[in-house]
Every structure is written in C-alpha cells, then in structure tokens.
Amino acid sequence: MAYGIVTPQLAKFDTDLRLESGRILGPIEIAYETYGTLNADRTNAILVTHAWTGSAHLAGRYNEEEKRAGWWDEIVGPGRLLDTDRYFIICTNVIGSCFGSTGPTSINPKTGKRYNLSFPVITVRDMVNAQVLLMDQLGINRLVCVLGGSMGGMQALEWATQHPDRIGSAVILAATPRPSAQAISLNAVARWAIFNDPNWKKGEYRKNPKDGLALARGIGHITFLSDESMTTKFGRRFSARDGQFDFFGQFEVERYLSYNGYNFVDRFDANSFLYLAKALDLYDVSLGCESMEEAFAPVTAPLQFFAFTSDWLYPPAQTEEMVEVLKKLGKEVDYHLITSSYGHDAFLLEHETFTPMVQTFLENVEK
Amino acid sequence: MAYGIVTPQLAKFDTDLRLESGRILGPIEIAYETYGTLNADRTNAILVTHAWTGSAHLAGRYNEEEKRAGWWDEIVGPGRLLDTDRYFIICTNVIGSCFGSTGPTSINPKTGKRYNLSFPVITVRDMVNAQVLLMDQLGINRLVCVLGGSMGGMQALEWATQHPDRIGSAVILAATPRPSAQAISLNAVARWAIFNDPNWKKGEYRKNPKDGLALARGIGHITFLSDESMTTKFGRRFSARDGQFDFFGQFEVERYLSYNGYNFVDRFDANSFLYLAKALDLYDVSLGCESMEEAFAPVTAPLQFFAFTSDWLYPPAQTEEMVEVLKKLGKEVDYHLITSSYGHDAFLLEHETFTPMVQTFLENVEK
Numbered sequence: 001m002a003y004g005i006v007t008p009q010l011a012k013f014d015t016d017l018r019l020e021s022g023r024i025l026g027p028i029e030i031a032y033e034t035y036g037t038l039n040a041d042r043t044n045a046i047l048v049t050h051a052w053t054g055s056a057h058l059a060g061r062y063n064e065e066e067k068r069a070g071w072w073d074e075i076v077g078p079g080r081l082l083d084t085d086r087y088f089i090i091c092t093n094v095i096g097s098c099f100g101s102t103g104p105t106s107i108n109p110k111t112g113k114r115y116n117l118s119f120p121v122i123t124v125r126d127m128v129n130a131q132v133l134l135m136d137q138l139g140i141n142r143l144v145c146v147l148g149g150s151m152g153g154m155q156a157l158e159w160a161t162q163h164p165d166r167i168g169s170a171v172i173l174a175a176t177p178r179p180s181a182q183a184i185s186l187n188a189v190a191r192w193a194i195f196n197d198p199n200w201k202k203g204e205y206r207k208n209p210k211d212g213l214a215l216a217r218g219i220g221h222i223t224f225l226s227d228e229s230m231t232t233k234f235g236r237r238f239s240a241r242d243g244q245f246d247f248f249g250q251f252e253v254e255r256y257l258s259y260n261g262y263n264f265v266d267r268f269d270a271n272s273f274l275y276l277a278k279a280l281d282l283y284d285v286s287l288g289c290e291s292m293e294e295a296f297a298p299v300t301a302p303l304q305f306f307a308f309t310s311d312w313l314y315p316p317a318q319t320e321e322m323v324e325v326l327k328k329l330g331k332e333v334d335y336h337l338i339t340s341s342y343g344h345d346a347f348l349l350e351h352e353t354f355t356p357m358v359q360t361f362l363e364n365v366e367k
Numbered sequence: 368m369a370y371g372i373v374t375p376q377l378a379k380f381d382t383d384l385r386l387e388s389g390r391i392l393g394p395i396e397i398a399y400e401t402y403g404t405l406n407a408d409r410t411n412a413i414l415v416t417h418a419w420t421g422s423a424h425l426a427g428r429y430n431e432e433e434k435r436a437g438w439w440d441e442i443v444g445p446g447r448l449l450d451t452d453r454y455f456i457i458c459t460n461v462i463g464s465c466f467g468s469t470g471p472t473s474i475n476p477k478t479g480k481r482y483n484l485s486f487p488v489i490t491v492r493d494m495v496n497a498q499v500l501l502m503d504q505l506g507i508n509r510l511v512c513v514l515g516g517s518m519g520g521m522q523a524l525e526w527a528t529q530h531p532d533r534i535g536s537a538v539i540l541a542a543t544p545r546p547s548a549q550a551i552s553l554n555a556v557a558r559w560a561i562f563n564d565p566n567w568k569k570g571e572y573r574k575n576p577k578d579g580l581a582l583a584r585g586i587g588h589i590t591f592l593s594d595e596s597m598t599t600k601f602g603r604r605f606s607a608r609d610g611q612f613d614f615f616g617q618f619e620v621e622r623y624l625s626y627n628g629y630n631f632v633d634r635f636d637a638n639s640f641l642y643l644a645k646a647l648d649l650y651d652v653s654l655g656c657e658s659m660e661e662a663f664a665p666v667t668a669p670l671q672f673f674a675f676t677s678d679w680l681y682p683p684a685q686t687e688e689m690v691e692v693l694k695k696l697g698k699e700v701d702y703h704l705i706t707s708s709y710g711h712d713a714f715l716l717e718h719e720t721f722t723p724m725v726q727t728f729l730e731n732v733e734k
Contacts (some may be wrong), residue, residue: 188624
C-alpha cells in the first residue's frame, strides 16, 4: 500500500567535502527523506539514489493536499518492493541539485551570496561521498542495498566500487560505465541551449532562463524516450489547432516537448541542470583506474543490473560490458535485459517489469 | 577524372508555381548547374537532387581558385559514375533554399522586399514541381535517372510517384517514406533553437541569428552521424585546452559540434533552414493517398534503394517498408543495405560502397 505522509529533512555538516576536482565544498547541507523505521542495530537501511532531475521526495506526500506523490512512490510502502514494514528507506537529494541539498542555487556561507557559477564542478563520486557523510551522521555503517536508475545507477556503482564495505548489495538500472560520445553530444547541445539564452547571464540570473532551459529539457526529453514510444503516443499527428502549412504549426510531438519543457522551468534550476549534465558526462566508473577490471576489483557486494532494450541513451551493451567484466572477476552479478519500448525512461515507467526480480535478489542477499 | 570548371546558371520563369498548400509562389527562379553535354535527342540527362543544406554546386569548381569542389564531386566527371562523357548531369538548388533559387531570402517581386516569413511553407513535392518547370524549359521530356540521398531521395521518390512518365529510373539513398516521430522531434528542437535566438527577430533579421542557427546545426549534425562514428573520431576525449573540471570545459566532440555549427552560420540562412526542416518533417510519400500501395501504384521506372546500417535518422527499416510495398506491387526494385558506421551521412562519405551497384543499375536501365 501507499506510504502516506512524509516529512522532508535537512542534514547539516560542519566538515567540508573534498571534491574530485581538488576543490573544497562546505559546509554542506543534504536534503533527505526516510520511510519506515530504522531498527535498533541500524542494519535495515536501503538508499535509493535519484536521476538527473530527481529529488529526495521518493515517495509519499508531504500533506493530504499534495497532488502527486514522490517520484517512485509505486515501489515504496508496506508490502511493496521497498517494504517500509521491513526496511528503513532513505533518499537524498544529490549535491549540485536544487531540491534542498547544497548546489549552485545555495547561499555560499563564506560569501553570503548564491554560488551560481562559483559552485565547483562536481562528479557522481562527490555526490556519493556526501551521502556517506549522511550515513555516518545517521549511524548507519552498512546499507542493505543501494538502488537507482540512470544517474542513480551511477551512484550505486560508486558505492559498490568506492565504498564496498558500506553496502550489502546494489541494484543498478539503465546506467552506463561512462556515457558515449553521442550521449555527451546530446547533453552538449542541451547545455548550449542554456548558454544561448541571454537571460541565463552566465549563471547570474534572478529568474530561470526559461526559453533556454525549456529547450534543453526538450532535447533531454527526446533522449529519455524512444522512437517507438513517441510513434505510439504521437506518430506524425499534426496539432489539431494548427494548419499543416502554418509556418509555426506544430506536430503533436513537438507541442508535447515544448509544453513539458516550459513546465520544467517551474521546477528545476538552469545552473543545477548544467552542473548535473556535466557530472553525467564526466562519469566514468573507471575514473582513476587503468581499466574497468581494476575499477571493479574492490567490489564485494552482489550487484544486480537491468538494461532496457529501447534505451538508446545508455544502450544495453554498455551495461553488458560491466556485467562481463564482473563475471570475469568472479563477482556475484545478476543481469536482466528488459524488453521495453519506453526507452531510457522505462526504469521509471515500467517498474512492474523488474520489481519481482529485485525482490528475489534482495531476499537472496539477506539470507 | 575530376570535372573541371563549371558555370552557375539561373533559370527564370514567368509562370507561378501552385503549391501543395494551395498558395501561389512566383515568379520563381531556379539556380542550377550542368555537367557534360545534352545530346541532340535530349535523352541523356540525369538529375541529381540535393539534401537539406546542399546546393546546385554538385561538382567541379567555379574557377581555379575555388578551394573546395562541389558537394558530390567524387562521383561526377569523365569515366566516373555520373559520366560526363555520356550523360548530361543537372543539379538544381531546391526552392526554399538560399543558394540562388527562390526562397525566404529572395526579394518578393510583388512587394520589393525579402520574403522572410511571408514565404509560403513548401513541400518536397513543390520542390520537384519546380524542377519539372526547369526540365520543360530545357526541353528535356524524360530523365535517364533522378538520383539523390536524404531529402534528395525524397525528391527522387516524388519524381517516381508524381511524374512517372518523366523518368527512366531513380536511385534513392538514405531516405524515408516519412520521417518518424523521433526524427520530427530532433528537427523540432533545432527549429526551437533558432526561435529562441533574439537575433532571429521572427525572421526579420539582417544578420543570421548565429547562436541559434549554430545550435540548430549542432543538433542536426548529431542526427547525421552515429554513436559509432563519433566514438571512433572523438570518444570521450576532453579538449586538451580545457580542464576537465572547468565549468566551460568541453569534450572534443562538443568543441567539434560548436566549431562546425558556427561555420555553418557563414554559409546557410536561418529562415531557409527552418523552411527546409519543415519540408522534411512534412514529407510523406503517401501524401494525398490512402496507402503506400496507392502512392506507389503509378511508378513505372525501376527504382534502386540504398539504406545504411548505422543511419538512425532514417533507419533501414523505413526504406525496407517501401521496398516491400513495391515488390508486392510487382514493380522493378533493387535494394541494398550497406554496412557502414557513418550514420545518415554515409551516403555522402562512402560513395565507393554503392557506386558500383548504381553503375550496374544504370547500365541495365539503359538496355
């Protein structure tokens, strides 16, 4: 059943975070939410890691009036995959984001001004190091599992490779060991769209640069879908409001991307979008290693991977490359290729395709 | 051998062109080039049709100083596929373009001002109807062949279906019976990039809106390549000039797209880009028909099709759909799937993969 009411929480840290870039960020704050009850031994915690534009609001509602529940509400609650009668579920907003954790929209305590572009470039590894600080503060030495898709999957990979003694397992969905040249290109043109917007003002805007950010989101949105899902939903239908020979006439799919892009402006910050896009592009599971073999050598936890057939942003072959290396190293690895027409977003839209397998995996891990 | 020196030509027409939209365009002009000599019977002409940003400058040089020869120079000349000792090769700039034929940058003879957005929305069918006017003026009743890739392939399809008695054959490369929802989306975000540029001024600019047009080209450029070709050429290499943790630091592929995008601004007009993008998206070989069967029923000429394995803009399955229908109708059709890593652009970059088959096809047609 659905989880119910949840209260957003904010953790403050006195210590600074030393970033991969060598820069120091701090003091930092981390917005997070929890669901269920931490047991006396503090051994029943599961961390869920969010994707690019996600937040700590994984599930439940802040009050009865809130229209939409958290972003992955369907899998959290009593008797659900992330069973709150059994587990203590944690979700943190990543640093660099704009939903409560320290990011470019935060006030730099050292200057009293918004960071904007003085915010340092961060990596997925940095995001995870911040999460480790939170686990320390919560007294959680070891997580039962870290579970996430897309950028969330990259975070789970960092937990598995950089903090192997702190997790009992990880579930990685729709991820990649490193985005390809094409994936980088698509983020590059999205960045460019924001840079082009005169209202972006090199990050020193008061109001989100809406045209640039909406377009950037539009570009991203295409990469999250698939030609098949777009064809099923919109095909080549022309907007009924427009004439086919109107210069500004739109196809339905065009109108949809525009509508969603402008909606996005109301809920996400342009600078955060840019910082997280960069973190995605820079992501490389083998960062600092000679090879993927070396990167995966420290892994001790069983890992479960899911890839989705129509995901052209992080195609299945990229996940399979990791699975092969892990197998070669004799690691415990479970891989499932899910047939789906929903593209990259399948991990969010079709949870019923993988939750039974995750459930089995978690049960085996706890034995 | 290479063709040598060519002179650009301009055809003027007194008659108006009645467009698919019901609007009237005219009087129109068509820029074109010819290579080789028209025989006395006027029966040795081949029309080559260009893609989105192409021009009539198919081959040769305007003078000894011109640095680059025409866009498909490698296949035109004595002894080459389009053998100028044998054929009279014609290439016209499509209406709507900015290389000499009537388009949004032209002066509207009825107002004395640039058309800009008062230019009517045009279709590929309109482009071909304008070419028919030119053939009439040149006294060419029947073309040996119409040959083109991408939007050029769409034009060849229109000749085959709308003017079947005017052609002896057609060669269609990297085309589609109608762009998919994803292909439309990618053009839609490219259009959006131009609309967002304040220097576009709803088409009433004096100077090309460079940031918007460069970005639009960058988006288009991604669709012409493939992940494989980008990976081979750039991989994840970071620009040696930038630090990986610089906010504005670029991956090599990012720098390449930007560099090429800004170069494009010097040679292509933003409004033409928009009008031709729209013509591409609106393209449907079955326009006005109940089915593709009905659309292809009038075809009398043998058709040869090429698709390229890594073309994700107009994937091979879309060409194969046409081939299947033509076969079902008992039409003469020849189809080749070319293995290539170059994506949609393969038809321009790897002519050696298909020219031998086109040569055989043309020889058979002439028998």
